[in-house]
Amino acid sequence: MRCKTCDYTLWNLRSRQCPECGSPFKPSDFSFVTNSVRFCCPHCGQDYYGTGLDGHLEPRTFDCVRCGTRIDMDEMVLLPTEGVAEERTIPDEMPWLSKSMGFFSRWWKTVLRGATQPARIVHLTQPESSAVTATWFLVVTHAVIGLLSVLTIVGFFVLMGLFAGMGGGGPGVGPTLVASFVGVALAVVGSVIGAIVLAWLWIAVSHGLLLVTGGTTHGIGRTAHAILYTCGPMLISAVPCVGMYFGWMIGGVWWCVSATIMVVRGQSVGPVRATLCVVGPPATVTALGIAAYIALIFGALSTARTAAVTAAGTARGMAAVAETQSIATAINAFALAQGRPPAHALELVTDGTLSAAMLSSVSTATTTAAIAFEATDLQTFSLMPATQAKSMAARASASLPAGVVAHRVVDFVFTYHGFDPAGPNNAALWVVIHSPDPASNPVSTPGAVGLANGSAMPMPQGMFPTFLQQQNDIRATFGLPPLPDPGTVRTGVSASAVPEDDR
Ligand SMILES: [Zn+2]
Ligand SMILES: [Zn+2]
Structure with a gap:
């Protein structure tokens, strides 16, 4: 006391005033x-023991058995x-529901004991105790978590801002600070609302599972006590830097374990x-979240790869078109100048219309070391x-067969x-096909x-294949033989018109 x-x-005092500060007191306030x-008669010293509620005398007013004076509990010594040591006279109580403690110690003791003595805490909490009061504990705890987390981030940016502002001077710091405070407030309120919604979803699902798997001793309020009064370990997630990654895991697992113990004791389950009913729902959500995250990462990776492949393909395709156009232009120019097509494409080079390097496409695996004719490479x-x-x-040109196509x-x-x-x-009519040299390219796609x-x-x-068919239809109207698959036309193995009956 x-x-x-x-x-x-205030032990052993006849006076009802604190000797130190003069504040009045009554034993019934404790x-x-x-x-x-021991309550002692102020007249004869006869002692009585507090056996009633709160360790008070029962009844509190009676006639002293020794001196017969009518005495009241509040006048006794x-x-x-x-x-019994003094500290053992203080009854254990649920800190959050205490009327004798200050707000901070009510909160902080509930955080500590909810995390470390869940069975004791649920025992000290009456089953009928308000779930709204328990929700307030969650609100305060998550407001602290939100505030600490956000302040860490804001602190970082304010520091950065101060460093950045050192050269340029003061203007701009004021609005930044106001924006920071508004941002902090919004972030904290948002995180608290999120915590309330998620915690109550958890309570509802867990209590529903408990009901379908065999019932509970008390109502949903008891399950709420278990989950709400054990949220303290989540404070670990507010530890700067590491909290963001490991704090959630450690705090979450701890929360689940404490809540399960409270449900075992509080609901006689x-x-x-x-464990299945309390840990099951958050574990399932976490597993799904991790799976979704992994799927997202892999999805993003494969999208990026597809995009890269497409971009590379597009670049190669554009190069192939440009090269093919240069060669088609060269053939056209040669024919205009000479009044005939080149006897062999090498004539375009010897004639000076085309550079030899152009015959090796940059979009293929072919190099200028590729064979141009006989055993001679392009280089x-x-x-x-x-x-x-x-x-x-x-x-x-002499090597080309009669009726070459x-x-x-x-x-x-x-x-x-x-x-x-x-x-x-x-x-x-097609005069040239960009067709990667089969000698250097395993897949030869025009x-x-x-x-x-x-x-x-x-x-x-x-x-x-579709375009080739169309081209061959056009060639047929000109009386020209069909073109073969260009991949089958190899260096030194030219295609010639195949007689009708062999097709
Ligand atoms: Zn005092
Ligand atoms: Zn007495």
Whole structure:
């Protein structure tokens, strides 16, 4: 029994005033552990023991058995019972529901004891105790968590702002601070509302599960006590930096364990059933959250990869179209100048219309080390003396079979045989196909086709067979034989018109 104003001990006093500060007091203002306090008659010293509610005398007014004077509990001299230490006279109580403690110690003691002595705390909480009062504990705790978390972040930015502002001076700091305070308030209120909603969802689901799995001793309010009064460990999540990552996990697991113990004691439920019903819902939500997060990460990765592949493909496709157009233009120019198409594409190079390097596409795996003709690679061919190159081009054209339809030089298949590429009506005929050299490219998908008028068309992925069919239909109207799949036209293995009966 200590003075509520100055904490001075009030034992063994006849006076009803604190000797230290003068505040009046009455023994009935205090609660004691039953039988822990001796009430002595102020007239004869006869002692009585407090056996009633709050360790008070029962009845509180009576005639003294020794001196016969009518005495009241509030006029008696109090002492701890023989052999009982003073602190053992203070009855244990649920701190949050205490009327003798200050607000902060009510909250902080509930945080600590809810986390460490859940069974004791639920025992000290009457089953009928208000769930709204318990919700206030959650509100205060989460407001503290929200405030600490947000202040950490704001503190960081304010520090950054101060450092940034050192050079430039003061203006702008005021509005920033006001915005910071408004932001802090909004963030805290939001986090508290979120906590109330989530906690009550948890309470409702857990209590529902308890009801369907065999019932409970008390109503949903008791389950609410268990979940609300054990939220203290979530304060770990407010620890700067680490709290954000590990605090949630540690605090959450601790909260679940304490709440389960409270449900076991408070609702007289077996530990296995209590664990399933209390830990089950948040564990399921967490597992789903982690799964969704992983799915999101992987989804984002594969989207990024697809986009990268598409972008690379687009860039390659554009390069192929540009290269094909240069070659189609060269063929058209050659035909205009010479009045005939080149006998062999190498003639475009020896003629000076096209550079040899152009025949190796940048969009394929082919290099200038690829064979251009016989055993000569493109690089060597481009560096040959003119006479030697011309004689090689002549040999190349002589090697083409009669009725040739298509021949390959490295990455391009030439299809201008049998018509005048500069002819006014031949614009829709293909003169060249961008076809990665099968000798260097395991997959040879045409990237573009060049037309007789010197233009080029991209070949979207998978569309080539359709376009080839259309081209062959057009060729048929010109009386030209169909073009083969350019991938089958290899260096030194040109395609010629196949007689009707062999097709
Ligand atoms: Zn006092
Ligand atoms: Zn007496």
